[in-house]
Amino acid sequence: xxxxxxxxGVGMTRQRSSRPDVNGQELIHEAVxxxxxxxxxxxxxxxxxxxxxxDHFEGINYVDTWSVDGSGALMKPIMKLTTGGTTGSTVAMxxxxxxxxxxxxxxxxxxWEKNSESDTTGAIITAFDPFWDRPIFAGxxxxxxxxxxxxxxxTGATEEDAAYVAVRERRHALNNPFAHLHINxxxxxxMNSPYLSWPVKMGxxxxxxxxxxxxxxxxxxxxxxxxNQPAWILAVADRHLWAYTSDPYVNQALENGxxxxxxxxxxxxxYDKVGVREPLKEIDVAELYLPYSFAGLRYMESxxxxxxxxxxxxxxxxxxxMGGECPVNPSGGVMSSNAIGATGLLxxxxxxxxxxxxxxxxxxxxxxxxxxxxxxxxxxSDVLLMGREKPERSRG
Amino acid sequence: xxxxxxxxxxxxxxxxKELIKLESxxxxxxxxxxxxxxxxxxxxxxxxxxxxxxxxxxxxxxxxVPPRRVCGPCFRELTELVPVSDEGEVITFTVVSFGFVDPSxxxxxxxxxxxxxxKLDGADTYILHYxxxxxxxxxxxxxxxxxxxxxxxxxxxxxxxHFALLRA
Numbered sequence: 001x002x003x004x005x006x007x008x009g010v011g012m013t014r015q016r017s018s019r020p021d022v023n024g025q026e027l028i029h030e031a032v033x034x035x036x037x038x039x040x041x042x043x044x045x046x047x048x049x050x051x052x053x054x055d056h057f058e059g060i061n062y063v064d065t066w067s068v069d070g071s072g073a074l075m076k077p078i079m080k081l082t083t084g085g086t087t088g089s090t091v092a093m094x095x096x097x098x099x100x101x102x103x104x105x106x107x108x109x110x111x112w113e114k115n116s117e118s119d120t121t122g123a124i125i126t127a128f129d130p131f132w133d134r135p136i137f138a139g140x141x142x143x144x145x146x147x148x149x150x151x152x153x154x155t156g157a158t159e160e161d162a163a164y165v166a167v168r169e170r171r172h173a174l175n176n177p178f179a180h181l182h183i184n185x186x187x188x189x190x191m192n193s194p195y196l197s198w199p200v201k202m203g204x205x206x207x208x209x210x211x212x213x214x215x216x217x218x219x220x221x222x223x224x225x226x227x228n229q230p231a232w233i234l235a236v237a238d239r240h241l242w243a244y245t246s247d248p249y250v251n252q253a254l255e256n257g258x259x260x261x262x263x264x265x266x267x268x269x270x271y272d273k274v275g276v277r278e279p280l281k282e283i284d285v286a287e288l289y290l291p292y293s294f295a296g297l298r299y300m301e302s303x304x305x306x307x308x309x310x311x312x313x314x315x316x317x318x319x320x321x322m323g324g325e326c327p328v329n330p331s332g333g334v335m336s337s338n339a340i341g342a343t344g345l346l347x348x349x350x351x352x353x354x355x356x357x358x359x360x361x362x363x364x365x366x367x368x369x370x371x372x373x374x375x376x377x378x379x380x381s382d383v384l385l386m387g388r389e390k391p392e393r394s395r396g
Numbered sequence: 397x398x399x400x401x402x403x404x405x406x407x408x409x410x411x412x413k414e415l416i417k418l419e420s421x422x423x424x425x426x427x428x429x430x431x432x433x434x435x436x437x438x439x440x441x442x443x444x445x446x447x448x449x450x451x452x453x454x455x456x457x458x459x460x461v462p463p464r465r466v467c468g469p470c471f472r473e474l475t476e477l478v479p480v481s482d483e484g485e486v487i488t489f490t491v492v493s494f495g496f497v498d499p500s501x502x503x504x505x506x507x508x509x510x511x512x513x514x515k516l517d518g519a520d521t522y523i524l525h526y527x528x529x530x531x532x533x534x535x536x537x538x539x540x541x542x543x544x545x546x547x548x549x550x551x552x553x554x555x556x557x558h559f560a561l562l563r564a
Contacts, residue, residue, distance in 0.1 A: 021413075121496040130500070131435060134499070136525055136553065138496065142511070146490050149489055150488035153488070197490045197491065197493065200490075243468070
């Protein structure tokens with residue numbers, strides 16, 4: 001049985017459209033220094049480092065080697081991960097696995113990206129197959145638009161339903177000084193914004209961001225050493241679908257109409273491990289990787305917060321707003337900041353701050369159970385459930 | 397949480413400095429990718445005969461288009477090549493209107509363009525391709541489409557110029 005593991009230190013840069021004042025290593029160092037200070041640690045206290053980004057957004061490979069001065073990994077074990085949009089959440093899971101294994105007691109997890117350094121759409125296209133995907137595929141915006149079209153066709157949901165999600169995310173971001181976008185949008189603003197790829201409009205999409213995040217994961221044996229209350233990892237799961245950009249639609253059909261099979265499988269696994277039966281009631285706050293507005297409808301259904309097709313009603317009811325039954329993305333989420341390699345790790349960071357009661361103006365009262373997700377690639381999913389109480393045992 | 401002092405707050409108090417960037421310019425990094433045995437057969441059939449071929453899984457019966465060597469769900473090697481239709485249906489679609497540089501050509505992609513996830517008749521997997529329509533109001537999920545082949549063909553998915561919507 002594995003060790004129980006908690007997040008005990010959180011560091012993040014302010015998420016910005018461009019940081020020409022720093023290179024990648026310097027940006028990483030800002031988040032690392034902040035996380036170590038937060039955990040009351042020195043560089044030498046780190047046992048191992050897990051780091052992640054999407055190399056092709058900067059076009060500079062081997063971040064694990066060239067960042068060692070700034071990351072604190074000099075002469076230490078380091079593992080580098082790249083899993084698309086899920087990179088940051090995969091980094092968190094790998095740091096968790098390192099500590100849960102019992103081989104490392106204090107592991108530093110780093111996610112970062114400088115999206116300002118390339119064209120994000122072009123870079124995303126190069127993550128896909130040169131024969132079957134690249135000639136036609138138009139990156140994340142258009143790939144997500146395909147999902148939105150299908151979702152509206154299946155459920156009757158409207159572009160206006162999605163706009164409510166976009167407005168909620170940007171309104172929440174106003175409480176978060178670290179968020180990239182601070183704009184007070186209305187549903188009309190979103191509806192009047194230009195189409196990028198029908199039915200997805202400018203107001204529906206995440207921005208491109210420069211930013212970094214770092215977390216300290218510690219073993220149950222020494223959480224007492226740290227000044228912060230531990231934010232425990234209760235369970236994690238991840239699922240990948242098939243290879244090509246059109247495969248998720250095949251998979252849905254083959255899996256008896258499963259809504260978003262990777263997210264449903266991963267969510268069911270963590271809910272089963274922890275004993276969550278009614279996610280909307282039992283989970284106090286969710287930091288979800290919602291890269292665009294329609295995700296805030298459909299993914300709520302796949303996460304079991306409402307029945308299929310119930311996303312629009314759930315969002316319009318206010319249940320996912322601050323003060324609602326389960327506030328979603330008090331940080332402003334991905335639609336307000338998206339430094340891609342940092343994004344999934346920021347979800348985990350925000351859950352930790354919520355559990356620790358340190359989320360300041362974006363704090364949800366009395367958080368005992370928090371849900372974080374990562375989304376990427378061909379609709380891949382990482383799901384992490386975190387809690388305030390030390391779990392009775394490690395659940396994997 | 398630490399981190400408040402990082403970022404632009406610090407910079408603003410200091411004297412404004414010149415921040416230099418390096419452009420990658422005209423740099424090119426050529427690649428030579430392998431389509432594999434089945435992928436090559438699919439592409440040569442498109443190029444030479446304007447035909448689509450797939451491969452059937454002996455275990456679950458799914459027909460993969462384009463053909464692959466392995467069925468993921470069954471984890472079986474596939475060997476039975478089968479012809480599939482050049483007509484099919486739209487599973488989902490979008491109309492791209494934002495501009496971006498196509499990394500395959502280094503040139504601005506001509507927008508707007510419609511593209512769809514298409515299920516060819518006889519196939520169980522889907523392909524991506526262009527549609528001959530840019531008005532989303534005129535495209536429907538479930539619409540019937542037929543491949544229109546390019547006159548010049550070189551063994552690529554773009555040997556199909558686009559799929560034409562078949563209007564009733």
